[in-house]
Amino acid sequence: MKKKRIPAMLFSLSLALVVSACGGGGGTTSDPAASGSSGSGKEAEPTPVVLKLSTWQTDAKAQWSKIIPEFEKKHPNIKVELDLLNEKGDSLASMQKLDLMAASNDQLDIVELPYTNYSQRADIGLFEALDSYIEQEGYQYDEEYLVDTRVNGSIYALPSSMQRWFVIMNKSMLEEAGLPIPTDWTWKEFEEYAKKLTKGDGAEKRYGAYLHNWPDYFQLQLMSKPSDNTFLKGDGTSNAKDPVLKANLEMMKRMMYEDKSANPYEDIISQKLAYRNQYFNGLAAMLPMGDWMVAESGGTDAIPATFETAFAPLPKLEGESKHYSPVQPTYMAVAAKSKNKEAAYQFVRWYTSEGLEIGGRVFSGWAKSDTDKLIDTIVGSSKDPSKIDVESLKNTIHNTVPGSAPVPVKYAEEAKNVVIPEAELYILNKDDLDKTIDSIDQKITEVVNSNKN
Template sequence: MKKSMLVLSGVLLTTTALAGCGSGKDNAAPGNNAGGAAGSANAPVTIKVQGWYTEPQGNWNATVEAYNKTHPNVKVVYESMSEKGDSQEGMKKLDLLAASGDQMDVVMYSSASDFAQRVGAGILEPLDDYLKKDNVVVKDEYKIDPAVNGKYYALPGKMIEWFVMLNKDKLDAAGLPVPTDWTWDDYAEYAKKLTKGDGPSKTYGSYFHTWKDYAQLLQNNDVDNSYIVKSDGSENIDNPKVRTSLELRNKMENVDKTSVPYYEVVSQKMNYRDVYYGGKSAMLATGNWMVGELALNGKFKTVFAPYPKADAKDPNGYTLVGADFMGVAASSKHKQEAYDFVRWYTTEGIQTQGLFFSGWKKADLNKNVDAILSTGKPEQSALIDKESLLNTLKVNKATKLVIPPTYALQQEKEFLNQVELYLTGKQDLDKTIQTAKTKIEDIKKSNK
């Protein structure tokens, strides 16, 4: 375990960081680790659910309370690992908890690569025996299959599908209809028509964030090969769709100047939410978690369009997918109770929570949308165009989820390092692709 923890991406081990997480033990309820044995024999056990969401982002207190009311044998407590609701900050603090031996029961990871790395580090408990006992066939129950080497270490919490959000006022001013079936070339043309002004007051048609998803725009909805590496760790960027994606970004950001330039995004530490809410960009390709946030923070009318296609001949609606991967900590002393909560949350619980879209196949999409919209103030929820949202969600189809090898985060980092050099004009595209390809393959070899 000590050896495997060392591979976690720069997570550990500074004394200041460890000190910053030292309060975890102080918050543990008396008798937790003994399953309530310190009190009466019938005292409920306390299990902790640990993620990065803040309370406004996640509505977790009401969610766990709903579970507690119907499960008197346990007391579920939610602990946020990030004051700002930042998933990467949350991952680092979860790793520190795992290293320090503090109580962990139910844990969440925000991406397949983050999840795979923690499986490799031995942080998560296999769930196969629990699932078999409950006669649960994951492929039949859930929209995505998070198996790692044939075993299950998590179930999908919120289901992430991507779409494009558009500022309806800016769309109307440009005389543009709400897209229902479009390509990335169409998107680029929309961005030209939606870009207005110059200098500090300039508003752009588009915004791309620093994540790897925005470096592989046309690859994201490739049905079978939507990730930068294949499941065996071999590179998947010597790929025409990766090349075209980077060419498109460079053209929009540095030639047409219709998308916020990469150097501005990085130098000004832009937050994609603020860019969209502030009207700096008329369009934002993003995930469906934003619907709940719009219901709470919307500033203007937002309409929705499907994720753009690489080619007009491609089928409409394919989108990159993801999830919150919710599992049971291998160190938990209450694994059955933790599993029971995971199973409840990934089926009924998300709908009770009312903020996210479910990965459970039996969830009712219309009720899911209504529950999310009802969480916001009526005047803000009214700013979400329900018709275009439902039309988009109904046309969405998931690409195959790629669970990468445990070292995939290292490969992502090297890929993005090369992408940055390209988008800032420091190297050409051929060198970018070739260098990234070599570095990705080198990481694979070094991890054999």
């Protein structure tokens, strides 16, 4: 087996970190309250510390224009400038730009990263370890936050938003089919709902469910497990041999080609179907999706909501007594090259506790967050709150147990991506299931081995 070369990005970042440690602020911090004095003997106004917040999340998504001014009111000597890494909110392009910035003289202070992009950058020293800041503030990390962000034993970021998964459902279509909003159901019952909600033929056919071509959909049932709930086990090795993955692929193919209750896979890829269009245009009655869709269920400028959306927990596996969902946090870190680490930490800590809730768009990774209040805020800030069934949403959130969420290994994204072409061969009837599972396991294992130190 041929071992991969170390990616150029990791080499360039490592070099940049050495350079910045020698010249750009090293382990020192600037006191945000420091001030000079004027020649008149009067104390001069403190010069504000100016921090850059580098993120892929647009203002429309994260509501920075609401959040940042509130922080600046509480910390008048700190100014925060939004550094949007990509105007379209493309996380992949944003991380590529971040890596270039890390290897240059660009200012980096506060960095927000998606779920699978954190550990590899923490591992090579892009972020400041926060353990001493936490100790100085005097709180216990595990009592404050819902997920563990430790990499090699140190905390390099705090969790900001906390993504959960559930099923969104067109409430009027449920009523038309005489189906109650599910509060306790299995994947088998999900399939039955999809069949009963399917209606019509041709271009105007309404499918009972839409299953997108993201890697997440190939592991939907794995996501219902309390642990080992991705393509990788908790120890970072392949999870492809878990029988639940096999059952999930069988379910997808059955729904698409036997029951015809979900869009055929070739239509999804050839027509480049968009999940928002399929759901909000009434072409699919159910959609397993992440909780960013709560606010969007009230409609957007691009796609107004014309019906009420109800919510149900991600279906549970046979034999499980609880509904589980993976929790996929975003991470907010202090850049190791920042010249104002203390001030940057103040923002990170504030935002990942009380600050994030001001935006009223996403759920929090802060353990002390008032979930019901946050739901009311998110719904209330949506374009049309009347289009969101709040009772079913609260029931879903309260009755969903977070599955274990270890920090994804640095090759997690690479492992996810090798699954897609192999799984597609089975869905499109080009390989049998056992061969597909063996191929997925082999591809993931190759990724794991190529990333061993």
